[in-house]
Amino acid sequence: MVEGHVAPQGIINLRILDAMKRVPRHLFVPEQFREYSYLDLPLSIGEEQTISQPFMVARMTELLSLAKGDKMLEIGTGSGYQAALLAEMGMLVTTIERIEELAERARKVFQNLSYDIHGIIGDGREGYHQNAPYRGIIVTAGTERIEDSWLSQLAEGGKIVAPLMAEEEVYRLLVRQKESKSEDGYTDTWYDYCRFVPLLNGVKKRPWISG
Ligand code: SAH
Numbered sequence: 001m002v003e004g005h006v007a008p009q010g011i012i013n014l015r016i017l018d019a020m021k022r023v024p025r026h027l028f029v030p031e032q033f034r035e036y037s038y039l040d041l042p043l044s045i046g047e048e049q050t051i052s053q054p055f056m057v058a059r060m061t062e063l064l065s066l067a068k069g070d071k072m073l074e075i076g077t078g079s080g081y082q083a084a085l086l087a088e089m090g091m092l093v094t095t096i097e098r099i100e101e102l103a104e105r106a107r108k109v110f111q112n113l114s115y116d117i118h119g120i121i122g123d124g125r126e127g128y129h130q131n132a133p134y135r136g137i138i139v140t141a142g143t144e145r146i147e148d149s150w151l152s153q154l155a156e157g158g159k160i161v162a163p164l165m166a167e168e169e170v171y172r173l174l175v176r177q178k179e180s181k182s183e184d185g186y187t188d189t190w191y192d193y194c195r196f197v198p199l200l201n202g203v204k205k206r207p208w209i210s211g
Helices: 003-009 014-022 031-034 054-064 081-088 101-110 150-153
Strands: 042-046 050-051 071-075 094-096 116-123 134-139 153-167 170-178 186-192
Touching: 003 014, 003 054, 014 054, 014 081, 031 042, 031 153, 042 101, 050 071, 050 134, 054 081, 054 153, 054 170, 071 081, 081 150, 094 101, 094 170, 150 153
Parallel strands: 071 094, 071 134, 094 116, 134 153
Antiparallel strands: 042 050, 153 170, 170 186
16 A cells, blocks of 8 residues: 555655554454555545545645654544554644544554554544644644634644635645744645545534433
């Protein structure tokens, strides 16, 4: 996957490529799709959600430009694969998911692989101020705006990487770097167009099953 798909698309950072080789992606994929785990494809993980395409995971990680030991926040745990990759690279990861079922499934995989990742069930639009400030915030669902809460929880010089809505169902990767001295308090740089599931409001609990 790494040498056949991810590296040829222009990812040159060896720390990312090496970490990707060490994270067993098939453990983040539902059993019926496991045979496709090492292709460069997004795959269904249930609840109408997907595990992102490996190239996109690598690309967003590259744009964060993080160092070992940096504190990170991920919005949209999904399968947990992106969070695991960041942890594998030595980041201190907090990740938020609005769908309880997915958050719990990811938590079990983190435990089985001994990743020390802080998994939160909540609405990621609010960020998670308890662990702030972060060196990087990665938003792995398509969003219509960059929330003020994310910028305020970011360390000076830190970066938010997010797919921001360009038109319906089409997003474009934005890197917003916090620079309090600049006029807006940040600088924006635009990258690739991409597809993502949308960021939604509120928390989705398990359905209540009554006797
Ligand atoms: N990073 C994931 C891919 C995530 S898909 C991976 O590596 O597998 C996007 C995820 O964002 C979905 O699981 C979706 O439920 C979640 N999401 C959408 N809106 C959210 C919100 N407001 N807060 C937290 N998570 C959200």
